[in-house]
Amino acid sequence: MAWFTPISQTKIIVPQRRKELLSRPRLLALLDDLLDFKLIIIAAPAGYGKTSLMIDYATSYDWPVAWLALDPLDQNLTRFLTYFISAIQQRFPNFGIKSNAAMQSLSEDQLNIDFLVTSITNDIFENITEHFIVVLDDYHLINQGKEIDAFLSSFLQKVSENFHLVVTSRTLLTLPDLPLLVARSQVGGLSLEELVFQPDEIKKLFEKNHNVEISTGTAETYARQSEGWITGLLLTAQMGGKGIGDHTKVTRASGIGLYEYLAQQVLDQQSIEIQQFLLWSSLLEEFNPEMCRQIIGQALNLECNWQTLMEDIVFNNLFVVRIGEDGFWLRYHHLFRDFLQHRMETLHPKETYTILQKLAEYHTKLQDWERVFIIYSKLGDIDTIINLVETIGSSFIAKGKIKRLENWFANIPEEKIRINPKLLSIKASIEVNKGNLPVGLDLLNAAIELQQQVETDKILVAENLVRRSTTLRLLGKYQDSLSDAQQALNLFNTIKKRNPIKAEAMRAIGINYYQQGKLEDALAWMQKSLHLYQGLNSQEDSARILVELGAIQETLGNFDEAEKAYNLSLQFWKQIGDSIWQSNLYNNLGVLQHAKSDFENSFVNLEKAMDYAKLSGNRRMEGYSLASIGDLYKDLDAYHESLDAYSEAMKIAQSIEDQYLVLYLRLAETRIKILQKQFKQATTLLDLAFNQAKRSSSQLESEQCKVEKAILTYYFGDLAAASVMFSESRDFFKSIGQSDTLFTIELYLAVVLAKSKRAKESAEIFHEIARALTQPFSNAQILSVCFDLRNDLKSISGQAGIAEYIEIILDQNQAYQKKIQNVRRKIRKHASVVPFAAPKLIIRGFGKTEVYLNNKLLSTSDWMTQTSRDLFFLFLSNPEGMTKEEVGLILWPDSSMEELKRRFKNAIYRMRRAIGSNAVIFNDNYYRFNNALDFEYDVLSFEQNIAQAENEKDTQKAVTLYETAIELYKGPFLPDVDATWFSMERQRYFEIYLNTLQKLYSFHLKQNELEKALEINKLILQNDPSNEEAYCNAMSIYHGLGNTAAIIRVYEQCKQQLSKEYGLKPSEQTVQHFQSLIQPKS
Template sequence: MADTVLSTDRSGHPAAASLLSTKLFIPQAGQLHDILPRPRLVERLQAGLSRRLTLVSAPAGFGKTTLVTEWIPHSPRCVSWYSLDEADNDLPRFLTYLIAALQMLKADFGQEALAALQAPQPPAIEPLLTALLNEITQTLPEFALVLDDYHLLHLQAIHAAVAFLLNNLPPTMHLILTSRADPPLPLARLRVRGQMTELRAADLRFTLDEATTFFQQIKALPLPAAQIKELERRTEGWSAGLQLAALSLQGLDAAGMAQFIRDFTGSHHYVFDYLAEEVLQQQPEEVQHFLLHTSILSRMCAPLCDAVLGKAEGGGMKDEKEILSGSSSFSPHPSSFILEYLEHANLFLIPLDERRRWYRYHHLFADFLRQRLTRDIGQARVNELYRRARLWHEQHDSVEEAINYALAGRDWAGAVKLTEQVATSLWSSSRYLLNWLESLPPEEIEQSPDLCIWYTTWLMLGGEFNRVEKLLDTAERLVRASSQLSTLAGVYVNRATAGFLRDDARATFENARQAMTYFDDENRFVHPRVTELLARGYFMQGELAEAERVWAETIGLAQAAGSQRTLLFVRAAQGELQRTRGKLRQAAQLDQQLLQLIGERPADVIKIKALSRLASLHYEWNQLDQAKEYAQQALDLAGQTRREVFARSVYLTLARIYGALGETGKAFEVIEQAKALAQRMGGNYPTVEVNASQVRLWLAHSASSPAEDAGQGLTAATSWAEAQRLDLDGELFYEDQLTHLALCRVLIARRRPDPALRLLERLLTSAETAGRMGEVVEMLVLKALAHQAHYQTNLALAALIQALSLAKPEGYIRTFVDEGPPMAHLLLSLSQRPSAINRAYLDTLLAAFPKDEGERMKDEESPKVLHPSSFSPQPLIEPLSKRELEILSLMAQGLTNIEIGQQIFISDQTVKVHTRNIYGKLGVNSRRQAVTKALALGLLAGD
């Protein structure tokens, strides 16, 4: 069985040495004397070799595969073959088989690519394909590759890989696809460029001349021309229909043939059912029994058929000598004689290898037989046949096929047992596991804690968090009732993962900590993932230093364990970390690198989030077209992969883009879409994030609307604020920060700046201490607006100067512009102050305001020009040293003590000593106060 049973390596990918070789053999179309030569079509295939692609596309039964196999002996090129099936909807498996097909031309082809595909974490696909194309050009002769039954593939990543091959195909290679439907490939472009040959149903239909040759010469049926014409008309040249008609006409006299043709009518489906019954009924009883009872098998060999039929090795079958009087072969398996008979009788049996060991039925014929079987013997006895097939495959180490038969036969206990055995090995690369789990009744999954855990891993990616919670609760109850408490690590890991995906900081952190307590030697492989989740929990609670420390620990653990997936999660976190620190340019660079690293890997959620962050970053830089493009890419990916629930932040960025473009109606529509996704996801944070964005949009709409409409947005925002019932002077929690900032905006808009200022001071202290300088910029902007609302212009400009000093190096724009007219007035006032901040940056910000906003400012009374004497505090008694000024400048850029020390090559302890001296000389108690006063004194002139 080693050469025919598909096994997997420890990554879950097909092992190169154990591929199904039958998938790579060119099918035998039948006996040569039964095949109608079709030279007109063979010539078209021959002519197509000068182009990149030949597409043979037509419905079932039109002879697509038969035509290509007829052409192969005439081909001047070598031909390699790959028979596709549903199981090939896995990119690493598809590429492994494709390489194996090319190894039929050169045995050592693609060794490096195979090794990469069998690694625990597959490589990026485009570089791998590029290497394969180069190797094809350098090492293979001119050849054609046939991908048979391409319609069975539906994985977008495979279509993308084939499209890449087509776009870069070397002249020595030609691709032939047979398919029941047009594949999602760039066919239009190939067609326009003359790079594709097409053969469709209209081409494949038998002409009247071909039908005449088929009946009179190939099948030796003495039909008159009128009857052949009638059959050709009624079948519309459908080759399967004509073949079935010929089988049914065998043995009839002239009157019987005429009667048959007169009664012959109906659609293809009806015709097939009618003729199949006629064909079946004309077979000996033993053959009918064999056909019906083996129709449950997706592929068959004699020993497997014996097992399903209950025949012992060496046993005989009733009347087999009469049935097979012409047989020339011997086998200890009774079923081998029937298989030989079926092949000789052309009863829709298709050999899958050159040794005639493995076969399958024509798909349409098998469908009919299975329907007939269930009708004749009932589902219970059919299930018994599936059970026998399952046992045989299990005994021959073909676990995947065994599971499929267990599920088909509703052998739930057997399916659960086998799935538990292979779940870990298949998780990393195969969707078989999900298909199996979804085929099991829920009550069966709920009896297995392992399957509950595995199933929730998939359900989370679909955003089905309510089901996730219930299944994990069930798994925990089952585990605690047993002695296998180490399994609880999996329960808590998935709860932490669900918390991360739902943006629930506490759930992520607490469940990751719980998971750490249940490690043992059997589940140590999840240790890197748990530490990554713990770091994520710290980050989501605003503790950046702790998050970075634990992420560094995670990298070491993941590298030691070879956990590429965990390393990918750590890489994904770095862009978020730098964005929170206010390092926008570095964040964008990291996210771009992350997207290149992901490539075609199955990391949809990470990719959606990275695209979302890039949309947000480009929005901040006022690059609205690019921001919109990234947002659309994220939404397209979410839709294609059914990960829409994770696109909430994308919609929120899109709402801000529409708001900036003045399309307020669209902005509110998008907010509603985000709200629906937040409700579907559940949890607190998604709703908080959407509400905060909606408040911001209400207030922006209120500020830019005519007087009669302005009150509506402010009223809605006020109603929301009153419903929050938060104690603005109570203990601060990071999870409340979005709500607090939204409340500050409402208070400022309502001309109640005092409580907003008190809250902002506390929020600023917390953010500065943790190094969340990106948040500090927004808070300082709000502080400036709060002082402005209090008519404290000097204090407003001082806060604004500090915000600008942090924002300018990273190119912040929308954080200022989105605040509308009040911020425009502040910036204009500041621009009239000499040596306040970089003038070019101020001009960039002012130019970003809408034109009508600028006109409105000109029409209004110009704001009072502030003179340095009215703004500056008293001069210093003791001047700052050169080193202290240098450190003060780095403070203004938001650097930590450690980062400052690294920048100027001194220890962080020495930085602390200088900082204390700076505070004393300036008469302040914090970094922010020091920077604000230094700016006011002109010690930190804009650059």
């Protein structure tokens, strides 16, 4: 679990706007324009108003702003991320649950930046549906944090477009991928050139804060002398406008001479009481009255009215900033704070030491260990640092805070470590965790030797013995490891109280037996360890033991017990949100369920394993999960999809140089290529696998290659050679008890023997296979290999001595085939990691507005607002592209420019969130639908068919195109959208549709295809029920068909419709046409 610092709320709340803060519309407008970028850098030397600008913006504009005031302690990545997440959560309470769970799932020294970036960006995407700003104030204070630079660099490339980061800093940023972000037009900024105060702003400053009007000339003089440095201007204002002189110019950005100036013109002008309080309180960084009482009051044995003193420095405007929602906490401007601390340490070293001692005690109670360590290091208190390491060292090791401990050890003299067994043991654990096993073993040997000389605490001795047992096991020294674990356990014979070290000793014994193949002994010891941990109510340790118990049960073939153990462990890791453990367990469960032929649950869990592997950034687990999915698909007779999964897994395996996985995938792909009769490719893959196994000097890997070689030899038709090879492989795998591979060998061997007319030998093997298949439980491996060989088995089904066995196998094959077909249909609907069908975007604009993504209908909740959906269709209807302003005229015609900017940002973000970030592209100020996507759009198809028909010289082909077009028109264009522009488009498409129907009617009438002409005419009347011409056409067709009753019926319908719609009668022309058709021929 990653380390969490106590959260100081004052760091993550937007500072209160001070009354003397001068708003600078010029800069606010520049900043507002810059918020089209993801990263905005405000870089300038100290004192140019960077923070004030952001406070002004945050309190003047409607943008949601999350704030993080940085300090040097935040250079630690874990601490930084904890505050970063908390700052956003402060503004958006629904955010942060998944991000914090991701932090908790990792140890501090194994923080996976990719995993954390993925977790936090997903959290933002799922829980924040509007554009917002995160301000990192004073980023230069953590400029040594290269891990933080790496995090932000990756984060900015992956976070959704609604996120905007504003960084204020005295120095330029050094993000690794900053040039790439710049090239992608994702970076903007303000520099010293923009931030310097202009003469008109100086005039307003003096008018606002001191009711003093200065001339334009004077303002220009001040601007020239100060070079626009705001701190110099504020200092001048603080001194009552006595004149700037050359002070600000001399001290401007570098701080040279600033301390002397602050001493003479600020500090020395205060009362002695205020001077003392300023110096004392500067050591606290940020403070409130109660903190002053507990630290300064107790350290110096003082009784003061701390509240009054705080009010006085605020009233006197002594470069103090209110923090916290109620302004109860204060901190000084960093320049003034640095000056006060320097003066306090120089003039009052004894009082400084005493106050810092109390400050360390205060933070110790809060368990803010980083601050505690920095304070004691500053004080040079080595003994206290040693006590601190001894007290919390084991806890830090358990929680993975190895780097932090290692940094602390750097401050402890080596001679003090050598004579302290606790320190030696903790340092040994650091080395073991870093992979320096021999060094760790030497340190543990020294620690145990010292303890045996002087130590009386048996628990501490046992703890070191267990640590050494683990180190010895990792070094492959199993007997020595077992001896240490047993010795540690023996020390508890006289201790009745339950202790986790005893449980760890039992676990150490169990793991030793497991790795030596003594499975029953391993199971017994693991169960004892689990029982003790459960008695101690240690849920995390119990969950860890359950995973190991599951692995032992699975190896023993007790699949139900293994699955039960995995599920129990999974419940805990799900509860605390540990993605790494969940990905491992879901993969274990998926593989186990696959073996049990529980294909549907296997599929669900393997997809979950992949999801959690991606979430945690665990590339290795991604590779193994993909391999497991490939294995499942192969056994579901989905070879193409299986090869896709193996291919993706291979990319990962090679990138992380996991040679075991590379070999596994090569052999798995070889098998499929053999079954597909692609023997040349199979041979190439197998040669690669043999070479790899040879380099590793692994007999098992070489034998696995030989099995595939034997299968390939069989398909080449060399039965004699195949028989020899299968027999040799059978002997090896029988000796090591690998039953799955052994079954594959025996089934192929039985077929080879049958085809070689060695009936008796083959009958013996087939008998055992048939018996295994009729058991209540059959391993999927058995069923799968039988299915692979179904045609070969049919070819020998009539042989005497084996016919009855082959019949049983073929019956099982038939049942297996039905089962996997059913499973395939179900998986096809849900597969996302390696889909059975390519994803497709289907868009419906006629009749009912619908968008399907990967065969899933996007609901209102997916779009979040109808406006975001309407914006999508607006871009679809304007393939040439639209500017933001053109969109605004249609969707928000009455909005101001500021409102338009905000509404457009949120609408396009929600649209991309629903349909995909690449659905609409931006180029040269135009937003366009990305027609490179794999999509179908009925409106576009309608237009394309009409256009092709218009240009088609072949009349019959043109008719087919027109018919295709009218089939696509299911009703009005976007019927549920009211905007004027859409109404115009709706009418335009309707007229095209009617015109097309008229052309088809004319064609069929000309061809004397009266029935077809009548059907088209009915469509015209359905869509335009008051069209008198269409009624006349219908009557004419019925006349041609000799149906007088229909003519009368159509005429009556015409009368009723015109009366109902307009209160009119049919025209004289229509009446005459009707009468001419019904009059008997003379």
